[in-house]
Structures are given as C-alpha cells and as structure tokens.
Amino acid sequence: MSVQLRPPADDDLLAVGDLHYRSRVSAYAGIVSPAALKFGSPAALGEWWSERWRWERDTHRLTVAVAGDVLAGFTYLGPSEEDGIAELSAIHADPAFVGKGVGRALMLDALPALARIGSRAVLWVLEDNGRARRFYERGGWVADGVTRIEPIGSEPVRQIRYSRPV
Template sequence: MSVQLRPAADDDLFPIGDLHYRSRACAYAGIVSPDALTFGSPAALGEWWSERWHWERDTHRLTVAVAGDVLAGFTYLGPAEEDGVAELSAIHADPAFVGKGVGRALMLDALPELGRIGTRAVLWVLAANSRARCFYERGGWVADGVTRVEAIGNEPVDQVRYSRTV
C-alpha cells in the first residue's frame, strides 16, 4: 500500500477529529467502557484539534498520511514537559488501514523530527493496549517505568510511558 505523508493543513483538522474518534473506538474497545468510547463526537474532536493546532502550531508538528484522497492516519509531536525531551503525543491510523504499514510509515517519519527536538523521546500508551505496546516495542521504544492515570470519556485509564533515544 502506498501512502503519502505531508504536513497537515487547516482543512485536515475536522477529518483528523473524525479519524481520531474512530481510531480510538477501535483501538480501545475492550479496554475502556463503550460509554467512554462514545464520549464526545467526531465533530467535537475536530474542534479540539482545531483549537490545539491554533495554539501549538509554532512548536508542534502535525503530519497526515493519505492514500489517494483518503486520510489514513496522522501523528502529532512536539516538545515534552521535560527540557530536551520530545513527545509523540498522537499516532493514529484509520481502522481500515491498521496493519497495512500506515503506522510504521508515520513512525519512521516522526523519529527524525523527534530527534530535532531532543535526544530522547517519550510517548504514552494505555497499559492494557497490548497491540500498541507491541508496535512501539518493535520500533525500539521501551517502557521506562513511569505511569499515570488519565481519563478517556471521564473514565480513568492506566497509562505507561515509553521512551527511546532519537
């Protein structure tokens, strides 16, 4: 499968919200409750991405993967809270493209940019998301022992931090 990667444009933000909503529902099914998965809406996530991008576009990078005219995935990265550390804040593939190399292409594209921000990069993943954890581990990321609890749709969910040298 051939996908093209490019910087996101303003008119990508609502489709990104839609993809994020569907990706989250698919990836987190069985990990969080159905009520948490349906919290908000694709339009609400589009608004959220529009607002976030408005404030962070000078310090962050939003990249989309497209297959023809279909949005297949996206990444969002920038500086972490810790000085000299980069953070991969989001990597999502449309459920129809999972397992077809979109995530790998996005990750390979993100790594050099993470390295321009810091010498180390971090990301957070749901502790129970074994598929995502295996994906990151195959890419050289390692759980570094830091954990947190964050809400998805008002439901607290355990997360594990992964890190790697970039």
C-alpha cells in the same frame, strides 16, 4: 500500499478529529467502557484539533498520511513537559488501514522530527493496549517504569510511558 505524508491543510483538521475518534473507539474497545469511548464526537474532536493546532503550530508538528484522497493516519509531536525531551503525543491510523504500514510510515517519519527536539523521546500508551505496545516495542521503544492515570471520557485509565533515544 502507498501513502503520502504531508503537513495538514486547514481543511484536514476536521477529518483528523473524525479519524481520531474512530481510531480510539476501535483501538480501545474491550479496554475502555463503551460509555467512555462515546465521549465527545468526531465533530467535537475535529474542533478540538483545529483549536489545538491553531495554538501549537509553532512548537508542534502534525503530519497526515493520505492514501489517494483518504486520510489514513496522523502523528502529532512536540516538546515534552520535561526539558530537552521530545514527545510523540498522538499516532493514529484509520481502522481500515491498521496493519497496512501506515503506522510504520508515520513512525519512521516522526523519529527525525523528534530528534530535532531532544536526544530522547517519550510517548504514553494504555497499559492494556497490547497491540500498540507491541508496535512500539518493535520500533525500539521501551517501557521506562513511569505510569499515570488519565481519563478517557470520565473513566480513569492507566497509562505507561515508553521512551527511546532518537
């Protein structure tokens, strides 16, 4: 499958929100309660991404993957809260494109951008998301022992931090 990676156009951001919503529902099913997964809406996430991008576009990088005229995935990265550390804040593939190389293409594209921010990069993953953890581990990411509890909707969910040199 061929995907094109590019910076977002302003009219991509609502589609990014829609894809983020669908990706979250698909990836977290069985990990997070259905009620928590219904938190927000595709339109609300689109507005959230539009607003976030408006404020962070000078310090962060959003990349979209398109297959033909379909948004297949996206990454979002920037500086971590820790000085000199880069953070991959989001990597999502449309559920129809999971397992078809979109995530891998996005990750390979993100690594050099992360290296321009710091010598080490981090990301957070749900502890019980085995599929995502295997994906990151195949890409050289390692759980570094740091954990946190963050809500999805109103449900607290345990996350593990992964890191790697870049």
